[in-house]
Amino acid sequence: MSSPSMVNAPTLTADMAARNRRDARNDRLFAWLLAACGMIVLVTLVGAAGSTLWGGREAFAKFGWHFLVSTEWDPGTDTYGALVPIFGTVVTALIALVIAVPVSFGISLFLTEVAPNWLRSPVGSAIELLAGIPSIIYGMWGLFIFSPFMSAHVKPWLVNYMSTQPDDGKVAWIPAHVPFIGKVFTSQYPFGGGVLTAGIVLAIMVIPFISSVMREVFQTVPTRLKESAYALGSSTWEVVWDIVLPYTRSAVIGGVFLGLGRALGETMAVAFVLGNAFQLSASLLEPGSSIASAIANQFSEAVGLQKSALMALAFLLFVVTFIVLLIARLMLRRLASKEGR
């Protein structure tokens, strides 16, 4: 004689309890599954460092610290030193930064303060398009188009006017007794590639990364700050140099380090134009070698100790880029925390 609701009440609560338990269990499983996927990011980073360290253990054990300072890389005698590729990596990346940082600063200044509004978005997208072009395309362009251009137009000029060994009839701008600069621009081969060419190609590749960070952080400067400066009679340049840049300094440095990290680890573009020569030369016009290009060129055919040495190189590259990128991200985060984000 009881009402339906009274009959159903216990089963309903039992149902609900069962469902609650099921939901709670599913929620826990789901959370674990997602966390496991999140951990894969960590596993990849640790694994990449660990596997290259493990692969390079023979080289590290055999050569010790000597590995870092030796210039000898000879599969014939099975002796390997990392200084030449390390030197090539660092010098090409530094050339890239010396070119890319001012150009990127100019581009972001143009896009945030100079250009009329209707021009900003299309030009900004075009510059970002540079980042979308695959590195192998930069490599092909560098090898077939830019290197011949360098050897036909830029290199003769540099050799004639900046080096200590100019062609007949040319007067060098740098006198022979000036030590450093002359050596930097000497060249023995008609090869258009080399350290300088690789640095320029790298610069073009990292410009979109650095300029997009700079542009983004320049836009975060409070308008009130800039307008106050304008109201006091500052010129656009003074506002950028004295207000925008100090406000965004840490993030700008972060963007530069981000570009440096990219330039250090870039493989293909460098492998195409650097010339893959294992020689230590002060001249920027000579071919050289970088860590990434050495691995790309040699790893498939390497065996034994050579393979281990290449793995050891990869480990060094990974650790150095990791530190550079870590600094970059920390610097970028500083500005974000200033904004209370």
Next chain:
Amino acid sequence: MAGNNALYVRRRIANIVALLLSSLATLIGLFFLAWILWETLKQGISALSPTLFTKITAYGEDGGLANAMVGSLLINFIGIAIATPIGVMAGMWLAEYANRSKLGASVRFLNDILLSAPSIVLGLFVYTIVVLPMKNLTDGAITFSGLAGGIALSLIALPVVVRTTDEMLRLVPSTLREAALSLGVPQWKLTMQILVRSARSGIITGVLLALARISGETAPLLFTAFGNNYMSLNPIDKMASLPQVIYQYANDPGEGLHAIAWAGAFVVTMFVLLLSLGSRLLFARSKVSND
């Protein structure tokens, strides 16, 4: 007064010079963009021919890139098929479960580093954990494989997917979460059925961007998928890919091979640029619909 005037002129000149230099910098950037795209178009289109899509690389200068194109599609597909579920779930974890936790913050931070880590080292990592064990297990019958190439590319695509998913989910208004939770929806259902749906176009954009990113990757494929002069559809066999063949052909002295390499470069560039254009359009539309 005269001194003031001189200062004024100097400041104006400094300003004009700086603004001119900044315009010049932009022109330099645009000039190189135009130069690279123009050469790729010019050299690529002049080398395009039907045999490019029908013949395989075994014929050398008389051949095409059919096996490399098929290989690239397969390897990219494997890469995206692995990276998408893992990346989306990792992104969900960051946005929904670990948003405020220390562990979540460090994973988000390290993911940003993985985003620009050197791809060649990731290739060596996959060589060590996939190619070598396969070789040892099968006594050298299976070494390099398209599958290993796909796994290497998935590690490059992963941080892109993680980051966009995380960002897109955090843009979903929290009222939506609160409404669903107050109705008693369990959190997994909320995440899978409501949040993902409202962030869908953003997540798809991330996957397309990841695909664009890995389509041009060469370095990690050299010692994972290796290359193959014949058509191979078997994922545990050596497999050719467009970037790897371009690299090989461009370094060859043969002029005919250079032309094919340019044609391949043209195909890769078009594919990547159309993909990033498509994802941009999709993203622009999704922004409008959210307003």
